Amino acid sequence: MLSLRRCRFAALLFALNLLPAAHAAEPGLYAEEDTWLDDTRQVVRDASVWLASGINSWFGDRPFEDGGSVTNGRLKVSTLWRRDDGVDVNVRFRARFNLPNLSDNAYFFFGRENKEEMLQDTPEAFSREQQLVHEESRDDAFFAGVGTESRNGLGFRIGVRSSDWLYAQARYKHDWHMSMDDRLLFRETVFASIKRGLGATTTVDYEHDLTDTLMFRWLNSATITSKKHGWDWNTSVGLYQQFSQSRLLSLELLASGNTKNHVDVSEYGVRAKWYQPIYRDWLFAEFILGHFWPRDEDALRRERAWAAGVGIEILF
Numbered sequence: 001m002l003s004l005r006r007c008r009f010a011a012l013l014f015a016l017n018l019l020p021a022a023h024a025a026e027p028g029l030y031a032e033e034d035t036w037l038d039d040t041r042q043v044v045r046d047a048s049v050w051l052a053s054g055i056n057s058w059f060g061d062r063p064f065e066d067g068g069s070v071t072n073g074r075l076k077v078s079t080l081w082r083r084d085d086g087v088d089v090n091v092r093f094r095a096r097f098n099l100p101n102l103s104d105n106a107y108f109f110f111g112r113e114n115k116e117e118m119l120q121d122t123p124e125a126f127s128r129e130q131q132l133v134h135e136e137s138r139d140d141a142f143f144a145g146v147g148t149e150s151r152n153g154l155g156f157r158i159g160v161r162s163s164d165w166l167y168a169q170a171r172y173k174h175d176w177h178m179s180m181d182d183r184l185l186f187r188e189t190v191f192a193s194i195k196r197g198l199g200a201t202t203t204v205d206y207e208h209d210l211t212d213t214l215m216f217r218w219l220n221s222a223t224i225t226s227k228k229h230g231w232d233w234n235t236s237v238g239l240y241q242q243f244s245q246s247r248l249l250s251l252e253l254l255a256s257g258n259t260k261n262h263v264d265v266s267e268y269g270v271r272a273k274w275y276q277p278i279y280r281d282w283l284f285a286e287f288i289l290g291h292f293w294p295r296d297e298d299a300l301r302r303e304r305a306w307a308a309g310v311g312i313e314i315l316f
Contacts, residue, residue, distance in 0.1 A: 037279055045316040048073055052097040055108055060101030070316070072096040078129055078286075078311035084294070084303060085134035092129070095316075106148045115141035115163045120201045120223050121171065121189035126234040131254065131271075132290050132307035143167075164195035181209040199225035213242040230260025247276040267294040278312075286311040 053064035073095040081087050094111030102108070111118075114135065117127050128135050145159015145167075157169040169191045176184040185205040192198050201223040208216045217240060222233040238252030255268040269292030278285045288309040295302040 037283060041282065041314055041316050044075055044314065045070065045073065048095050048097075048316065051110075052099065052108070055097060056099040056101050058101075059099060062100040064100065067098075067100045069098045070095055071098060073316040074313055075316065076311055076313040078309060080129070080132045080134075080288075080307065080309035082132050082134060082292075082307040083305040085305075088134045090129055090135060090140075102146070103148075105150060106146060108144070108146055109157075109159070110142075110144035112140060112142050114139050115143075115161060116196075118143060119161070119167055119169075119191050119193055119196060120199060120225075121169065121187070121191065121203075122201065122223070123203055123205075123219060123221050123234075125219055125236055125252075126221055126254075126256070129309075129311075130288070131256075132288060132292075132309050138163075161193070164193055167191065167193035167196075183207045197226035199223060199227075210239075215240045215242075230258045232256075232258050245277065246281075247274075249274050262297055263295050265295075267292055269293060282315040284313045284315070286313070 048070045049064070052068060052070055056062070056064045056068055073093075075093040076091070078090045078092075079087065080090075092111070092113055094109065094113065097108040097110075099106075099108055114122075114128060116122070116139070118141070124130060128139075141161045141163040143159055143161045145157055147155060147157040147159075149155040153173040155171045155173075157171070158167075160166055169189055171187065171189045173185075173187045175186075178184060183206070185203075185207070187201075187203040187205075189201045189203075190198075191200070201221060203219075203221045205220075206218045210216055216238075218235075218237050220233070220235045222231045224231045234254070234256045236252045236254045238250055240248060240250045242248055250271075250273045252271045252273075253268070254271060255265050257264055257266045269290055271288060271290040273289075274287045276285060277283065286309075288307075288311075290307045292305050292307060293302045294305065
């Protein structure tokens with residue numbers, strides 16, 4: 001059985017987009033010949049390296065091969081169905097380039113994500129994709145930019161988006177290990193964009209190891225912006241059970257709302273999720289089943305909606 005700390009690294013933090021991409025396979029672990037899946041992944045990675053090499057040349061004369069790398073690359077296709085919204089298909093990707101012509105703590109990033117969630121640094125667990133909410137194509141945006149990180153948890157990003165041009169973020173992260181079994185993770189993101197103005201997102205994540213393979217988690221996030229009244233908030237309470245070979249089963253209770261709305265809780269529900277590798281150590285599948293009780297501002301009562309989702313992700 002894997003330890004819970006490895007579970008957090010290999011599965012739980014995958015949901016927060018913190019899992020390093022392109023795990024190196026152990027020598028001899030896979031003796032079979034490469035398949036079309038390996039070829040597809042290699043094409044995606046080669047394209048990323050080609051792009052990284054070109055971007056690296058913008059900043060100086062050192063070649064990309066002189067210490068450059070592509071990390072945190074992910075390409076995900078997900079399909080969801082929700083009784084009150086129908087069927088939706090989403091494509092997400094992102095990658096980070098460590099470029100020789102940038103300083104050691106700087107990097108270049110690019111991708112395609114939900115434009116509001118990317119700007120506000122919304123935790124993955126509260127994304128519309130994970131909450132099985134239908135998205136329009138106009139909700140997505142291509143983005144690119146330059147970021148820096150320091151050892152004290154402080155980081156900065158400045159970039160462009162296809163939706164509203166320039167944006168910037170300042171982020172601070174700190175983890176407290178209160179005991180061998182208890183951790184408190186804090187993240188504060190201050191952001192600004194030309195169209196969306198100023199805002200901030202606060203995330204507090206408490207984790208408690210019940211056993212070596214079972215974890216309790218309470219995740220909270222709140223966002224305020226200059227363009228909207230009140231705080232948008234999300235909370236979830238859940239159990240995460242780790243099985244062998246990086247398989248993870250989770251069961252969560254969720255709620256969300258806005259502090260200025262007439263309806264205190266705009267939606268609550270329950271979500272079960274199964275996550276596992278399906279090919280080698282870089283192709284993963286995610287299955288989600290949820291039941292939600294949403295209520296609009298002008299509705300007299302809550303609706304009920306079943307929802308389900310399937311996602312396939314390549315790490316490169």
